[in-house]
Amino acid sequence: MWAQHLLTLPARRRGFHLITREVAAAVPELARLRVGLLHVFLQHTSASLTLNENASPDVRRDFERYFNHAVPDGWPAFEHTLEGPDDMPAHIKASLLGPSLSLPVQGGCLALGTWQGIYLCEHRDDGGARRLVLTVQGERL
Numbered sequence: 001m002w003a004q005h006l007l008t009l010p011a012r013r014r015g016f017h018l019i020t021r022e023v024a025a026a027v028p029e030l031a032r033l034r035v036g037l038l039h040v041f042l043q044h045t046s047a048s049l050t051l052n053e054n055a056s057p058d059v060r061r062d063f064e065r066y067f068n069h070a071v072p073d074g075w076p077a078f079e080h081t082l083e084g085p086d087d088m089p090a091h092i093k094a095s096l097l098g099p100s101l102s103l104p105v106q107g108g109c110l111a112l113g114t115w116q117g118i119y120l121c122e123h124r125d126d127g128g129a130r131r132l133v134l135t136v137q138g139e140r141l
Contacts, residue, residue, distance in 0.1 A: 001036075001140055003029040007132040012122050014086075016050075016060035020118045024110055027134050036105035036138015043131045046090035046124050048097035054117025067093050067123070090123035097121055105138050 007026040009019060023040060024030060030038065042049050053059040071092045074085035081088065101118065104111040120130060 001029065001033070002135070002137045003027065004136075005134045007134055009120060009130045009132065011126070011128050012120065012130075014064070014122050014125050014127070016063045017120045017122065018054055018060070018117045019120045020054065020110070020112070023118055023132065023134060026132075027136050029136050030105055030110065031108045032140055033105045033108060033136070033138035034141045036136060038103045038105055038110065039100065039135045039137075040103065040118065041100040041133040041135070042120075043133060044094070044099070044127070046087060046094055047127055047130055048094040048099060048121040048123070049101050050097050050119045050121055051101055051103070051112070051116055052119060053115055055115055060119065063119075063121070067096075067121075071096075084125075086124050090127070093121065093123045105136065108141060 005026050007023065009022065027038060040049060052063070071089045073089050075089070078088040080091070122130070
């Protein structure tokens, strides 16, 4: 079985946001799969996806601090500045983390570890709504 959905997430402030529930809810076919894969693809170049700690908000804030320190807004060496001081850093952060995740499906659910969650990593101050293409494939229950 194959299915594909487009999920548009509302605009979020800059930071690392848990979206696991929104992603799972957008793919009703998950509940009918014995085994499979869910591919999550973000159609943007200034945001990214990652899988990490889902319990402590400190982790998400520390991710944001680290990336802002490693790739600061307004670095004078950047040439691509027409879209604002946070745009080029957002592109670099998005390239470091990546636009997609492939996640296992088992027994009708995402087979994530106890403390794992899907993050939308918003790297712009005003990134706007974000679109995800969710493609699931697998064997029915």
